[in-house]
Amino acid sequence: MAQTEAKTLAITGNGAVSLAMKQVDPDVVAAYPITPQTDVVQNFSQYVANGDVKAEFVTAESEHSAMSACIGSAAAGARTMTATSSAGYALMVEVCFVAASMRLPIIMTTVNRALSGPINIHCDHSDSMLGRDSGWLQIYNEDAQEAYDATVMSFPIAEHKDVRLPLMNMYDGFIISGAIGPLKPLSAEQVQEFIGQAPDYPRLLDAKNPVTMGPFDGLHGWYFEQKIAQNIAMDNALDVIQDTYDRFYELTGRRYEHLMKYRMDDAEIAVVVANSAAGNARAIVDKLRNEGIKAGVIKLRTFRPFPVKQYAEALADVKVVGVMDRADSFGAPGGPLYMEVLTSLYQEGQCAKAVNFIYGLGGRDVFPQNIEDVYRRLDAIAKGEQDAPRERVYVNTKGM
């Protein structure tokens, strides 16, 4: 594999992730196919069939079973991976809570796709946002390269002794999962060296030394304390994630942060956005900067745990921030990302004006002009020409 080190591959987002899985060669992959994730596990099953990997591939009869198999596998100490999307993730969610509370570092690729209905196979983030309280670490990725890198970086994060939590990696369905783009992969040796051996946890499933996992603790038991322990692990993960990003930078020269800032140093207006739409935002910022408008972009990366302080710092001198949500939380003050950003500002005693833009639901296109309209509106608010709307602003919708 060493010769592929410098070579750029032309590969789909899903192809990039299944290549990372091949190089990681986990002990177990248990999965059920669903568009647009299917190629990830299909490619991997071919690696298994061809003898390229030693992994055990478990074909489950549903996502609920797939995650249950992952729990059994991880509870026995096996490095375990799976992948899903949309309705498949929704079916998994019950068991995802169990995986997190049992502190099993399962790694899951979640290719973002809308939840029904009406039935829709295209991209939005309503699936992974559904699981934001499930206790899984959540990392959002812009393109094939980020999704590949994140897959490799997942293991040292999730398996760290102070974390021990399952981790989800997201990227946009079809837009990234099926698009052919450039990828600079590592060699399999580099991947193995980076992730290292899976830690040897005490007290796994072992017939010779039986333990009881996840038992009912009675009315006056320790459920509450265990939930607090999960939150402590989330807090610990902030540093562990950044340390892992830094170690990855030393290996690859590719820099990752909890939030990826672009031209934010003196920005007066800014947009917070996740995944593939971030590229369009950077291009528009370049255009506006040429006009003298001080605009910037913050790309979401780490969503769970949410880096409150980092957001507050990045937005400290921003007059108006637009938060772009590719999912809605019906009846809430705004989309999920908007609420996190607002809370971060409030907790740090800041009061930049904030506007929530809902975009791209069910795969609705987001063109450069749509993003430019967002920035123009923020600019008008910053200049006092418009009031900041409290209600959601919908992007590229019909008949409104």
Place this chain on the structure above:
Amino acid sequence: MTSQLTEVRWHARGGQGAVTAAKMVAELAVERGKHFQAFPEYGPERSGAPIVAFTRISDEPIQTYSPVEHPNVILVLDPTLISSIDVVEGASEQAVVIVNTEQTPDDIKKDHDFGNVRLMTVAASKIASETIGRNLPNTPMVGAVAKATGLFGLEEVQDHMRQSFGKKFSEKVVNGNLEAVRRAFEEVKE
């Protein structure tokens, strides 16, 4: 073609190999050290249904993932699509449009108003039938793209095919494809 960003839109029917060809163009761009992106417009894929795919090639990293709005190269792999969809919608000024047909550009202009584009034709299906033995217009179209846009040389395309097809297909198939690309390169009509 001297512009920094080339945006290609492919019109085809499912099964004609447009996505494979779009990937081939992307790989050719990699070999030239350029940045690239190739993606279909997704829907329920069915053999025979009209499909659209996009390729972007640039000297700079490509940041946008939205569909191509103003293509400067439009490739029509099935001539019957011209009557059912507006293949030149959003075409940029002087966009190159290449249609797979045995007709000449002037024949097509009689029936269709394509406005201000450079219309070219190439008999990709006929060439494919005669060289590969099957109506697979995608590889000859790549030869026509090389000629019409100057993005790649004929030998570059052929070298790439030798490498990528050589592992998977018989020598006869590989040679058929090489010949198809050469003929399409030489037989593009404007």
Place this chain on the structure above:
Amino acid sequence: MTDKDKTTKEMKWDISGIKNWGPGDHELGSLIPEAGNARYYQTGGWRTEFPIRDDEACTQCLFCYFFCPDSSVLAENQKVTDFDYDHCKGCGICAKECPADAISMHPESEFAERVKK
């Protein structure tokens, strides 16, 4: 070792002070580092009636042994020996199922007098 012995064996997991354990004191993921510990939870106190077996009427068919939902009918060498009154909840299924009517249920108020001699 009989089933009766197992119920009285000491638990190895030291849970002294567990009522005041905080988030960092528990095993990771709510794990209990010892299996088969349900027996340390004595459910005999839930009873309102308790079973008594008439050894002369008993045919040793073992129906009670198999039907008991709490594994509280004790047997050795394929013969019923006793009830595990530490765990028997007094449901009466054994008495209901006994084909020889050899098991009878009695008010818990008589338990001390009739069983705990």
